[in-house]
Amino acid sequence: MEIHRFSDDEVRTEEFIRFGRNHYRGDDNWIAPFDAALREQLSPSYRFAMKPGNHVRHFLASSGNRTVGRISAMVNADLHSGDTAVGTIGFFESVDDRTVAGRLFDAACGWLRDTHGLTSAWGPMNFDIWHHYRLMTRGFDRKPFYGEPYNKDFYPALFTSCGWRPVRTWESVEVSGERAIEQVLAWSTPRYEEFLRRDYTFETFDSRRFDSELERLYHALTASYAGFFAFTPITFGEFASQFSRLRPAMDPRWITFACSAEEELAGFAGAFLDLSDAIRSMRGRTDLLARLRFAVQRRRADRVVFYIVGVSPEEAARQNGLGGSLVRHVLGTCYEQGFRSLVGALMPKDGRSRGLAGGRGAMEAQREYSLYEMDL
Secondary structure, three states: OEEEEEOOOOHHHHHHHHHHHOOOOOOOOOOOOHHOOOHHHOOOHHHHHHHHOOEEEEEEEEEEEEEEHHHHHHEEEEEEOOOOOEEEEEEEEEEHHHHHHHHHHHHHHHHHHHHHHHOEEEEOOOOOOOOOOOOOEOOOOOOOOOOOOOOOOOOOHHHOOOEEEEEEEEEEEEEEEEHHHHHHHHHHHHHHHHHHHHHHHEEEHHHHHHHHHHHHHHHHHHHOOOOOOOOOOOOOOHHHHHHHHHHOOOOOOEEEEEOOOOOOEEEEEEEEOOOOOOOOOOOOOOOOHHHHHHHHHHOOOOOEEEEEEEEEHHHHHHOHHHHHHHHHHHHHHHHHHHOOOEEEEEEEOHHHHHHOOOOOOOOOOEEEEEEEEEOO
8 A cells, every 4th residue: 555645736636536436436325525615625726725824735545556545634723622732634535444544644633743853733624614524424314414524434443543532522413393493492581581571683694785794793603602612713805705615605684783782793603505406406517507506405394403602701601591582583583484404503512502403301312423632
């Protein structure tokens, strides 16, 4: 077996992309990434790689004439655990073979250690938390939602057998049916009404002022998430670029800002139409036929995904339940529009957000994901 390393090689970049497609061939749950977007991310001119202090290297594993795995190693100058810089590995795909996975991990982690002097790595994480990260560890029997981590079910065992250990875990909760959603609404309504009595207002995203409203969301989100695990700052331009992939799933009525009685921005929540079937139907392409397939499938979408919710640092210190009331406000709007299937996406396990939409005992998580760590 050979390991090929590269940073700017068109032929190997195409093989890197092709291996992912071949690896998931026949898997009806897999949502193919767009080839053009992936090609851009693998380029040495991608905006992450162009930032001072950031570095990226890609690796392909081959056995004879057959590619058997791939991985990337990344140095994010802003990523730290305490005062210690942390590297990441991402874009990992491998056949079910511990030797192959081990060689890929050794190559990527060795580059982080020997070339950049790092002593710890997290993965899988493509660049930062603003891109795809985490490994699905439970929920392979569920229909994926768009943006959900998805991988082969043998990957967790490959990671742990090669010395990786979970450092953080997240969950997703799916609630379906009129009765179940009404129970969530009933549980959260009293607190929500209390905020209304205290003259809190819940303002819908104003699409007529899209750019300024998006900037408002950016500032609220970055202030709320600044203390989160693995958070690294990005510019508004980068945030707008990331947000653009959710634009086709956006209903302005599902993005809400909460303002206090003093008219200060206190929190936000956002849900989006689940376009997993529509994106899957495009098969990683963006030509006319792919866009037509997307349009057909989009009309059939019937599931809503709660991706973002947060409160200002001042509200967080009060621990007054505003986050749950924001979810209640958005959920009520979705329910009134006839939606009866929702997902609370990617909530930190045992964190405060786990109880936002129905209490800790009200909903069982059907999906779980972990980010892994290794000492180099």
